[in-house]
Amino acid sequence: MSIADNLTQLKKELPEHVTLVAVSKTKPVSDLMEAYHAGQRIFGENKIQEMTEKYEQMPDDIEWHMIGHVQRNKVKYMAGYVSLIHGVDSLKLLREIDKQASKHHRVISCLLQVHIAEEETKFGLDENEVMTLLNSEEVRNMRHIKITGLMGMATFTDNEAQIRKEFDTLSDLFRRIAQDNAGIKTLSMGMSGDYKTAIAAGSTMVRIGSSIFGARNYSIQK
Ligand SMILES: *Cc1c(COP(=O)(O)O)cnc(C)c1O
Numbered sequence: 001m002s003i004a005d006n007l008t009q010l011k012k013e014l015p016e017h018v019t020l021v022a023v024s025k026t027k028p029v030s031d032l033m034e035a036y037h038a039g040q041r042i043f044g045e046n047k048i049q050e051m052t053e054k055y056e057q058m059p060d061d062i063e064w065h066m067i068g069h070v071q072r073n074k075v076k077y078m079a080g081y082v083s084l085i086h087g088v089d090s091l092k093l094l095r096e097i098d099k100q101a102s103k104h105h106r107v108i109s110c111l112l113q114v115h116i117a118e119e120e121t122k123f124g125l126d127e128n129e130v131m132t133l134l135n136s137e138e139v140r141n142m143r144h145i146k147i148t149g150l151m152g153m154a155t156f157t158d159n160e161a162q163i164r165k166e167f168d169t170l171s172d173l174f175r176r177i178a179q180d181n182a183g184i185k186t187l188s189m190g191m192s193g194d195y196k197t198a199i200a201a202g203s204t205m206v207r208i209g210s211s212i213f214g215a216r217n218y219s220i221q222k
Pocket of ligand 1: 067068191193207
């Protein structure tokens with residue numbers, strides 16, 4: 001199946017209210033352009049340098065999403081164009097995004113990454129930390145960032161029930177904070193292996209790579 005066929009197939013399966021982020025990390029611009037010509041306009045990357053190189057070579061009507069862990073000293077390279085940063089997990093990072101976005105007279109949308117997986121290695125905040133950031137006077141006064149939702153990654157496992165439980169936990173938190181915060185509207189959860197479970201649990205945005213572009217070959221990366 002071609003990239004265009006994969007996209008068509010996937011879009012048939014996604015409910016109207018679910019946004020598809022095509023995760024194109026490690027893939028060449030030619031693959032992204034194939035998806036672009038098939039109508040895809042939202043791309044997700046996990047490295048700022050790689051995303052910026054692709055941004056410079058591709059059409060202007062694309063929304064670029066940073067889905068990976070963000071190093072503060074690299075925010076400046078994407079502040080001029082990035083439209084959504086999924087992995088925000090600290091006040092210091094929010095401060096830097098706000099500062100860099102102000103230089104471009106932009107407002108950058110951010111999702112708070114919540115730790116829902118069993119694994120220690122995955123980044124993210126716990127519920128208390130999410131509440132503290134949302135209620136912080138300093139954050140509320142930031143004029144160049146907008147917190148628009150939450151993002152999470154389930155444990156990498158075949159145990160469907162566990163994945164569902166983790167997504168339900170995040171979805172429950174999302175609904176509670178959306179009640180008290182008008183701007184909270186995006187719940188980013190679900191990848192190639194678990195997006196159906198994520199959507200059943202209430203996801204509004206899925207980040208899908210290999211089901212569109214095929215398996216990634218990390219050995220050919222620089
Ligand atoms: C790579 C990646 C994805 C997409 O993974 P696939 O399994 O290829 O769909 C989604 N989210 C994040 C944060 C990723 O790094």
